Amino acid sequence: MAEPLLQVERLLKRFGGILASDDISLTVARGELHAIIGPNGAGKTTLVSQLSGQLRPDSGTIRFAGGDITSVPQYRRSALGLARSFQITSLFLDMTALDNVALAVQAHAGHSFRFWTNARGEDVLREPARAALERVGLGDRANWLASRLSHGEHRQLELAMALAGQPRLLLLDEPMAGMGPDDSARMVKTLRALKQEVTILLIEHDMEAVFALADRISVLVYGRVIASGPPAEIRANRQVRDAYLGEQEATS
């Protein structure tokens, strides 16, 4: 197997007395969709925050595309090709959908100390932004203010922004959170198309979506990875069933 795109080794993060990341090791191969599941409070978002650079781990290393990025600041990681979408929608609500995505494109188009040309007239920014909006199914909302979009559309816009920088690895933190069944189904469809082109690390509660999409799944419980493997293997794993799936199945 080729060298993994993302390699996490023995990651440790402590908040006071709580071990939010307890010796996490994880690899994501190029081209795969790797899902991380786990009950609430398992430390999924803490893990993503360390990968994207918002949080610094107490120990352990993160290697991305061959280089050690453990102490690389967040904005540089993004430039290296690591894009993150947020679990809680984080957008520029007073700007149009197109402006939102165009800013994400601009972030990857060199420095922005350009003071004179009208940026809203630059095709090099607007065209990729339009394309990203089309890909997530928001083409007809381009000129809407982000604040006027529905919740499901916000999630899609998040995804478009993450895509806009043409990332090598997409970190998706619960893209289906709070979505109704229709929106969820549409998101699954979008992600299925996307995984052909970009490596994705998906954190998601929606089991149906995870098993439909993932090539590999890692299960996180109390900050530890208790199992990692293809969906069929995870489904059959007793430990996982006890910790997580069983309780899900009982409620569904």
Added chain:
Amino acid sequence: MSGWLTPRNIVVVILIAGLTLLPAYVVLTGDRFALTLFTRIVILSLAAVSLNLILGYGGMMSFGHAAYLGIGGYAVGILAAEGVYSGFVQWPLALVASALFALVVGALSLRTRGVYFIMITLAFAQMAYYVFSGLARYGGDDGQTIDKRSQFAGLLNLENKVVFYYVCLVLLFACIYLVWRLVNSRFGLVIQGARSNEARMRAIGFPTYRYKLVCFVIAGTMGGLAGALVANNTDFVSPAMMFWTRSGDLIVMVVLGGMGTLFGPVFGAIFLLVLEEVLSGFTEYWQIILGPLLVLVVLFARGGIDGLLRSLSREKSHG
């Protein structure tokens, strides 16, 4: 979309035409006072426009913007006191001095957020106030008069009130044009993105601090220009021009006129200064009327005067 002919744009055109033709009115009627008042309005509009760049577009609540008025003013005043009257020396120095001051203030204050940012900008401005109050050689607390206005090698005679008015007006329009280009450029979108959601800006890969700092310096430099104009207008500089209430006045102009709009600060400056002029004719406690008015604007007209004009066009296009 009915294009350009919205009530707001009509008002803007009237505003530009009115300001441009004002001297003609003054010559016809002999109303010298209108010229004095509007020269002051134009200069403070320029200061408000510069504050609006960081406050309105950048979301940086600077409470020390009058410091740049003072520094720009004192650059002119101190050089004049030392016998240097050339505007080609005075004005660039005013700009450079305010830019440097803005760089220092910005570099420190932009590391903080919210109330701390407000307090640090205020503290720096008050520091400047006390430093200039202590300059006994240049009049200390009382300030000093300037015996000659900036000289431009015979090209412009600023002693002529009409010429001076037009110099101020052209600079105001030039700065508004500059702000217009800036806020729509890549740089401007980064600044507005940081106002809207700074955490997100960092997440998509923008080192926001340096962009905000550059914006802060540009605004400070523009404020210094306004300061050089104030000194020439009043033939006088004193620490009072950078007292914190002055910074408050500028904020009121921006908020009244409409934050983050091109002409809002000009509306705000005209409204505030004309109101002051009219009301102070009735009572010296004119601020008793201004206060409630401000509260009403903040409560019911979030976008200020510019916002009111825009909502007018919206109603019209629906009707």
